[in-house]
Amino acid sequence: MTGTNADLARAFPSRLVHDVRAVLAAMPDPPSPFMSPFSVDVSGEVVSIPSRIYNEELPIDATHGLAARQRVILHCLYSRHGDGMVRQRHLEQIVRSGEPWVAPFVVQLVGEYVVEILEAIRKGISDVATPGSAQGLLYGDFVARNASFFARTERRVVSYWSRYYRHRYPAFGTYPGCLTLELLRAAAADRTGRRWPRHTPPGLADSHHSR
Structure with missing residues (x-):
């Protein structure tokens, strides 16, 4: 299965839709679609998370306009990146999140x-x-x-x-x-x-x- 940026909204609970859309609007389009989503239950709601995404990382200054929650969403998405070093950088920003x-x-x-x-x-x-x-x-x-x-x-x-x-x-x-x-x-x-x-x-x- 494959998907596009717009489909990444399914990786988060529906109550976050406005924050997720703000993040997706800031992300560059991927050179190829994301791959093989997996489904899990988050507090009673099923979400669908990509196994890998291939979007280029945003420059640091491009994230300054995002709210704190939106930056966490961004780090979550890039923790699914095809490059292991990118995954690690973004994981380290979210692993202690509550x-x-x-x-x-x-x-x-x-x-x-x-x-x-x-x-x-x-x-x-x-x-x-x-x-x-x-x-x-x-x-x-x-x-x-x-x-x-x-x-x-x-x-x-x-x-x-x-x-x-x-x-x-x-x-x-x-x-x-x-x-x-x-x-x-x-x-x-x-x-x-x-x-x-x-x-x-x-x-x-x-x-x-x-x-």
Whole structure:
């Protein structure tokens, strides 16, 4: 599936439509359509987020006219960019956000392959496993609403670790992606009051701590 700039409004809750339109009006047209949107539930509303966009980044001065919320929306969209360095720059601007509609952009990146991004997420959501914390409530609610999406993310983490990083992190439990999954799983368990299931292959669960 492909889409254009106008379709990117579907990546955010409908109440943000005016802010999203302001951001899209500032963004340059992409050289090619965005790719393969995925759907998730954000606080009871289904949104459709692109797997990748290819728009050029805006110059810094071009963002000065955007309101604070609009800049967060902009960073969310560019966290889906085809260039990993662009994704990381924009992720670092949103990873500590308290907006629930930011969560899917962060969690999607947990299931991708750039280890520097995984480290940035792990550090940015370090409070997520603290019972009752704002981060914990936000991400716990997101994972609980999107159990299948999170299970798919877990499997992707294992796949990328096995393919690209097993030599650097022989134990899956030391891999930044695994450590971040543990934080998110703890948040979901705290939010729901029950142990959150794992979706890692048999044997790998023994290489990291169980909740």
